[in-house]
Amino acid sequence: GLAGGIVGCAPGTEKESEHTAGVEKTAYDPKAGEWIPTTCNMCFNNCSIKAHVIDGVVVELTGNPDSSIGRGHICGKGASGIMQLYDPNRITKPLKRTNPKKGFDEDPGWEEISWDEAYGLVDERMKAAIERSGPHAVTGMSMVASQIGSLVRHTALGVIYGNAEGSCSDICGAGVHQIEYLFTGTGNARPDYVNCNYVVQFGTNAGTATRHGYNMTVEPFAERRKNGLRHVVFDPHMGAAGEKADLWVPIRPGTDAAAALAIAYVLVHEENLIDIEFLANRTNGPSLVDLDTKRIVFDEKTGHSLYMDSDGEAKPYDRCSAPQLEGTFEVDGRQCSTGFTLYKEHLKTYTPEYQESITTVPAATIRQVAKELGEAACIGQTTEIDGVTLPYRPAAVDAFSGITRHKHAFHSCWAVFSLNNLIGSTNSVGGFCGFDPICNGWADDNPTMSWRPGLWEPEGLIDCAGLLLAFPNSYYKKVYEGDYTPTTMGMMELQPMSDDNHFEHIAQAHPDLYRTQAAEVALCYACNPIKWWGNYDEQAEIFKNYEYVVGIDMFLNESSYFYDVILPECCYLGRPEPLPHAAG
The missing domain is CATH 2.20.25.90 (ADC-like domains)
Known part of the structure; x- marks a missing residue:
């Protein structure tokens, strides 16, 4: 056959x-x-x-x-x-543990039970835990590879049991999503492949072998490559993207930020290939910063950040007609510089020669890429789409797993994606654009289900829409107004600029240290949490200490050794209705 x-x-x-x-x-x-x-x-x-x-x-x-x-x-x-x-090893009936001992060397002694008994056990255990200790006594775990399922799990526990806390896989975009939120208003962004002429990638095979919407992007990316798009890849090894790139740049692992900052140095200090209009009007580069406190200065009456106008008067950003991007000024007896002035000064360290000793990338290569990127951006040009005149910046810098799933991910991504701001390509035609930041309502007569990024009024900065459900979200509010004292298992208070409860397993292992409430019942949906985190022995002890663990999956895995009951998961090809599109 x-x-x-x-x-x-x-x-x-x-x-x-x-x-x-x-x-x-x-x-x-x-x-x-x-x-x-x-x-x-x-x-x-x-x-x-x-x-x-x-x-x-x-x-x-x-x-x-x-x-x-x-x-x-x-x-x-x-x-x-x-x-x-059609895998013969699929779990097809609910299973109940008969051996009370848990461990990798213990046979759970699975016994097939009816669906009614399985549902009854799950409901009984969850309700009992919540009655004893409140909603936080129940936690849920799910895998990023099944985001729709994760949402169902998360929402179901909240609706049925009043619980909305859970943990997620900690191998996702711990830095890239947050920077994309801040720069584009949405947690996912990518080059405008249809209109782009120059793409620089750091540690990603986007459009070539992987990344969000791969099957949606590979064709337009290939078409643009055929029609002249230049592709530059920074990556320690020659992966799928580097193999097909016009220029593959080997780089020492973990040093991408230095290379990106050196490219910025060349754009700002050597070539002057920056979009001054974009930086002055679409970023907080003109914000006045107190040189003593290194904090942004706010107007006492309006609470808005101050800019220096062309008439020499400091004004709230929304009353400033011609913001000064650079300069040092005295404001109410304080010495202040614009944010961009401080950024420009900071870049002076990161010369191409300085980064070469860190990254092993030749200084000449950095200068070549920076010059090509700046010239490809067509700074100052516009284009017309559907009768609307828009900025045309057909160049973009992209990154993902190679830098975001490693130490210092946030700072590395910050350095890389800032290059798009320098050339004005963020959310511009041909540039680096957030996708799905706006929904004007669902088609099924439900106009209230709509969202769009808001505005952080104190600084006039774009807020963001949530990554999965795209509801309004504000990192600025969390940073400025949040309490950093951990109160939840996910300890999100310690990481206000994150979407995922990466720390729940740490708090579960040491609740007294972090003064958090340990969960008593765990629901693991389509995942293998013991394999997520490196310390198997610690995870094994955590799972032994849960009062009850529910697993929903199609197959047994390492974590199954610690489950008390397993509910068979339906294969997506066996569902009566298809799962919705996460990107739809």
Whole structure:
């Protein structure tokens, strides 16, 4: 059947050879059965697909060309979803532990039980824990690869039990999402591949082998490459992106920030290839900073940050007609400089020669990339789209896992994405744009379900929409007005500029140290939390100390050794309704 399927997928007709003689050309009739549109769930991109079903059996998966989510493409992982559906090792019935001892060396003694008994056990244990200790006695865990499922888990616990706290995988974009929030108003951003002419990537294979909406971006990226887009990749190893790039720049791991700051140095101090209008009017570069306190100066009456106007008077940002981007001034007896002036001074350390000793990237390469990037940005030019004149900046700098899943991720991403601000390409045509920051209401007569980034009034800065549900969010409010004393298991108070409860497992292990309430019941949805975090022994002790652990999954894994009851998860290909698109 496999041989017949492979031959049957070959285009055209060829003469039989000794290898194909007598082999059936198709494993099934391509005209039989029906093609059912649905969505893939082999990763969080949720591409639109079609399933070929014959006599109730899925025999083939393809992309859906009628949808922009995937653009008719399907990756190898998505095509293999049939294996997940028909895997003989799938859990198909609820299981209950019979051995009270838990550990990697202990057989749980699984016993099949009915769905009613399984649901009853889960409900009983969760209600009892909440009655004893409140909503925080129950926690939930889920995996970033199934974001829709994570939302369902998170929302269900909140609606049913009044609990909305949970932990997430700590391998996601701990730095990249936060900088994208601050710069673009949304937690995900990417180059405008359709209109871009120059892309610099740091530690990412976006548009080539991976990243959000890969099947949506690979085709337009390839088309632009064919039509002249220049592609530069900073990466310690030659991955898929570096292999196909116009210029691959090997770099010492963990030193990307130095290289990015050196590119900024060249743009600002050597080539003067910066978008002054963008920096003065679309960033807080003109904000006056007290040189003694290093804090932004605010107007006492309005509470708004002060800018220096062209008439020599310091004014609230929203009353300043011509903000001065650079300069040092005396304001009410205080010596102040603009934020951009301090940034420019800070860059003086990061010469191409200085970074070479850190990154191993030749100074000449840094100067070459900086000059090409600045010239490709077409600073000052505009374009017209649907009758609207917009800034045209067809150059972008992008990054992801190579720098955001490592130490100092926030600062590295800050240095890299700031380059887009310098050339004015942030949220500009052809530049680095946030996606899905705005929803004007759902199509099913529900106009109240709408959102758009707000405004942080004290500084006139764009707030952001949440990463998953895209509800209004404000990091500035958290930083300026938040209490940094941990009160929750996720200890989000210690990391106000984060989306994920990365620290819950730490607080669960040491509740007395962090003065947090340990959870008593855990619900693990489609994940393997013991494998997420490196210290297996510590995680094993944590899971032993839970009063009760519920697992929802299709397969047994390392964490299953510590579950008390397991509910079989439905494969996405077996659902009566498809999962919604996270990016839709």
